[in-house]
Amino acid sequence: ACGNSENDDKESSNGKEKKDNFTVAMVTDTGGVDDESFNQSAWKGIQEFGKENDLEKGKDGYNYLQSKSDADYAKNLNTLVREDYKLIYGIGFLLAESVGEVADQRPDSQFAIVDTVVDKKNVASINFKEQQGSFLVGVIAGLQTKTNKVGFIGGVESELIKKFEIGFKAGVLSVNPDAKVEVKYAGDFNKADIGKSTAGSMYSSGIDIIYHAAGGTGKGVFTEAVEQKQKDPKREIYVIGVDSDQAKLGAVPGTDDNVTLTSMIKRVDVAVKDLSTKAKEGNFPGGEVIEYGIKENGVGISDTKDNVTEESLKAVEEWTEKIKSGEFVVPGTDKEFKKLGL
Amino acid sequence: MDFYQVLQIIIPSMIALAAPLIFTSLGGVFSERAGVINIGLEGLMVIGAFTGIVFNLMFADVFGGWTPWLAVLAAMIAGLLFSVLHAVACITFRADQTVSGVAINLLAVGLTMFLVKLIYDKGQTDRITETFPRIDVPLLSDIPFIGPILFSNGYYIVYIAILISFVVWYVLYKTPFGLRIRAVGEHPMAADTMGVNVTKIRYAAVLLSGAFGGIGGAIYATIFSNEFNHATINGQGFMAIAAMIFGKWHPIGAMGAALFFGLAQSLSIVGSSLPFFKDIPSVYLLIAPYVLTIIALTGFIGRADAPKASGQPYIKGKR
């Protein structure tokens, strides 16, 4: 690892006469590019964009800066502006404020933000219809629960995470009106222990499928499920992962079992690559909000679906069509959910 | 959900949450009883968590089911070695013990994260696959009523934590070594004039605290986070210090305090699904462990005095 970075360093500092590449870079939130969540996914998208356009990591190509605290967002964004990157991403709604501020200060630079809206001429906002993906995993959960009790564990209650919760609830109840969905918020995205204990209490109370939208806290949900399964292999309990395919978190050691039912996928990489390409071609959608839903291939369910039954898959397909065609609109807020009358 | 069922959910999670705190606070008891304040427990837990996870990842293929146990052992040794820094600074070089502890904390996080990036080239380790298995304690779990509450669905290491606190009590209060530790923490010069080697005893106590802190960190990481990153140990060391003070620097007291913290935390997690707690805004449940601790300290636990010489370097002949 270290040798590489030394080379990077040389290349980047030697290449003083900056080529006229279309360079892109991103600022992570405190999670970093290996958070197994949207930072990682975004970085993947940037890397792919780089590969397709023959760019290298470094000042002439693509790069990222990790923030160690909230205070670093603006500074990191500014640093990237000063390094003359053509398109600069702020990954995560936490960076909204800073992106807005720096965008004002640097009207000639192009920015993009993920997961929220920054209403500035030189900022493009990438949003996802997480409720749609969550709806699909909800359908699976609704059909496959044996106890008619399913759980949802959110990180911190917010508009964004609410979309996951509401979509999931709607999905479960649409196919299984008798089911009960228990919702709990851990109050933190980074407390695996809370996730674990919460999952423990849910499983003990008869819930057999848990969908989490809780980042690091959610990892604790997997741990609990795996341990329960290890102790009692006959137990049928599942976790539904989020953001990326989390199946590897659910593998039960020493067996072929996996407690991952499926995962709700949010293709930040697709969106980032897509937007970068548009910007390179001179079509930077500044000031616009670009929504990625099922239709845009921005959300969906994971490829790993060994535990998903045929019946569920068929249902998922049907609902996918309905959503794509606009026949069914998945609710994303409490209000919309009530209107649905489930 | 009836009450019995509630207990079945709360109690195992309480004990599990308490286990890392128990070990770490016992470490604190050793060190402070010998007169060396150890604010660095947090850092020692970080070292333990890091070592436990890295060892686990490296040797899971070799040791299989024994890996978590050996990882804890490795973490114990790592914590012990790391605490040598604290010991040398505080005992030999008469450093301010609080300062040294703060340095330990900073150093531990810096060093482990530096190493994580060096080894894994990312901000956290991979996830471990060999964890402590869930067990029903043979025989005991069959006891009617309390069996399912206390001895089912737990981890062996958690029960060991409770047993160890009794062992520590025995060592501190029944053996010559313990007598010397306590003497050195109260009145090092008296101990010195009685032929007790103050330096040696203090080194031993600080190293023990490192070993225990390392174990605590490893258990936490192995049971709860399954990986190591900068936020894996996030204040547990300070909670362990609180447990130690709450427990009046007594091993059994510290264990009791750790269990209390575990209970309060477990309540805050499980509470929102219990009938009685359901309507309480979650913030009340979240702060309950901390507020309850303060109330308990104010109300009925009352004053406890730290070992008299804690915080002071021992300089021969100085009064």
Add this chain to the structure above:
Amino acid sequence: MSKYFSKLTSPVIAVILGLIVGAIIMLVSGYDPIAGYGSMIGGIVGDSYYVGESVRTIIPYILAGLAVAFAFRTGLFNIGVEGQLIVGWLAAVWVGIAFDLPRIIHLPLAILAGAAAGALWAFIPGYLKAKFRVHEVIVSIMLNYTALYVTNYLIRNVMTDKLDKTERIADTASLRSPFFESITDFSRMHWGIVVAIICVIIMWFILERTKTGFELKAVGFNQHASEYAGMSVNKNIILSMVISGAFAGLAGAMEGLGTFGYAAVKGGFTGMGFDGIAVALLGANTAIGVVLAALLFGGLKAGALNMPLETGIPSEIVDIVIALIIFFVASSYFIRWIAARFKKGVK
């Protein structure tokens, strides 16, 4: 002259030793320490933007350091600076949002609200220590968590409707300065630096020049003698915590009114409170020492951000260096011992 010199020698030697050990670690790990430190220094003073950002980083470190140092000087260990800082942040932002006032009233009011909230939060451990002899360390650790959860709750449920951060404060309550921004190429350096310096002077003045300071320190050293001398031990314990908490609350207010302009739900502690302990101790708990320590500490932290981008060295190396420096300062006996050996050898 020589007195000051000797006071400074061991910290300076400690800094040098810390940097040397850091360099060794970089070498062993296969990095180039010169490039590493070069990029770090670039990140501190490289150009006006970085200077501005470094100054901004230092502001809360100074105030948090003062908070810890003040308590230490009066015999108390305020490990609750973190919590006091968080509530001070929120209170200042709240005033910044909720009122519509001319700047000359609004800004001071918001700053004072931060100080008052921090003071109030520190009053609790002070009061409990005075009245019930409860150890201030546990109470303030517990209050750190309480502050975190309560402020998060307030932001989400009271100040906003389930949002993760408050709206921006009014311009009339902002510490931001177009002037500083213009001379530092849009850094977020703000007027908080003036507040911090005023507080440094206040702390020095209270402790060294006032009868209140005389009492506070006396109570810290010897409660029995202070009581005998007619001082109120309880009052002074509480007062000491309250003043310390006010500094901590100000640290938060500077973040809320200067750096950020809003308060956001926090996933965990800011860490500034704990860093304040290190700053205070590195600064030997004196006002001027805290400034120097904060300069070093904040500078290194600000510079660290530059290292991964330029050289690929994990920025944690800076944390290691800081920790080592603190170690060496703490073990100044060791440095003096070496120095004595050295002198003897020369003779």
Add this chain to the structure above:
Amino acid sequence: MEYVIEMLNIRKEFPGIVANDNVTLQVKKGEIHALLGENGAGKSTLMNVLFGLYQPEQGEIRVNGKPVKITSPNIANELGIGMVHQHFMLVDPFTVTENIILGKEPSKGGKIDLKEASEEVRKLSEQYQLRVDPYAKIADISIGMQQRVEILKTLYRGAEILIFDEPTAVLTPQEIKELIFIMKALIKEGKSIILITHKLKEIMEVCDRVTVIRKGQGIGTVNVNETNPNELASLMVGREVLFKTEKTAASPSDVVLDVSGLEVKDSRGVSAVRNLELTVRAGEIVGIAGVDGNGQSELIEALAGLRKTTAGSIKLNGKEIRNLKPRKITESGVGHIPEDRHKHGLVLDYSIGENIVLQTYYQKPYSKAGILNSKRIFEKARSLIKSYDVRTPSEYTPARALSGGNQQKAIIGREVDRNPDLLIAAQPTRGLDVGAIEFIHKRLIEQRDAGKAVLLISFELEEIMNVSDKIAVIYEGEIVAIVNPKETTEQELGLLMAGSKRMEAGGKQNV
């Protein structure tokens, strides 16, 4: 002649000071050998060298004629040297037995064998008639018993040579008697003793020979039966010392302090002062005589406002001051030299100058509008340091660095300088050398002659007899008798203090 201990030409330096300069001490087997010198003369240092706590820069130590190197207390113990330190080396929360066995614990299978230990302690205490309760906690037992524990500690380790560093400074007359008895018993058992004391009477009573040191230098050794207190005192101080403090007859006038029906509870809530009646007039010194633990401490604390009283009245110049805050009491004209100078009297980490204004820092001219005027503070300090002969490098020196005597002088200067109507002096000369004692007694009498009321509390009968104009005997929290020092004897006082004889009229009469 056979010496058990020989310390030859010992030199011990501390940074900036030579504590022992070429001192020689030779102790014969079976003798009690006194070590005499002013405060800070270097006695404790010499003994700490012998006990292995300090390493001498020069000189030789021989035990039973053999040269030895004593590098740690452990080695001293092995050589049969035991030390009872000036400040007790006891672990407060431990029991008597635990303290005694620490470092040499009998154990069985890794566990301390408390039974055997207690048995051994009991045996030892019987053999030497050192009454202790093996199971009591140190914090709960009297100073006298603590000292017996210290002695047992050395005996448990098989000490043949015992060092006592100022053992009597903290004891009551009764306890001193007991200690002397014990020392004699130890000699009979073949032990040898080195005794440090400032009390010449004790030296004359029990010792065989005396070695005198002055300012770190050995002055010489004399046989006790060939000398007298006056000679010893001048050997030690280097000048003549007056023992009987000279004073004219008192001329008491108005009542300054009037205590009646006072009830005070001690820290455990037990009644310590009961229905106490006491008056002190301007121009007289009233001494309170009594055995330690009869309510003296509680009485003083109540008078100074440091402890709440439950009933009665305390009038100062006719005004009620009972249960007022300490500051109100000080301001109404009470000066107080506290019993424990380290605990109450001084903030040891403050400079001596700051300590001098500890009671007045908030008043003009030392502070104005809440701001200290350090110039005036240290001016004041300089003048008091001069007039009270406080030996300190400067007014900025931390109080901690001063010797006990000089600390005491600073406190007295501070309290007297405030010109209080009533001066309470509690144990003002404890642990001080004769020169310092003389100085302090003079100051007390000066106050009296200036028309102030002085209340003196002391366990030293000699001090009470010498200085007081009137003696009130306290027993179990009551004043059981008031006597005129000129008309009483130490024997009579002793009986009164032991509670065996009450004056017919109770404590109510005024002389």
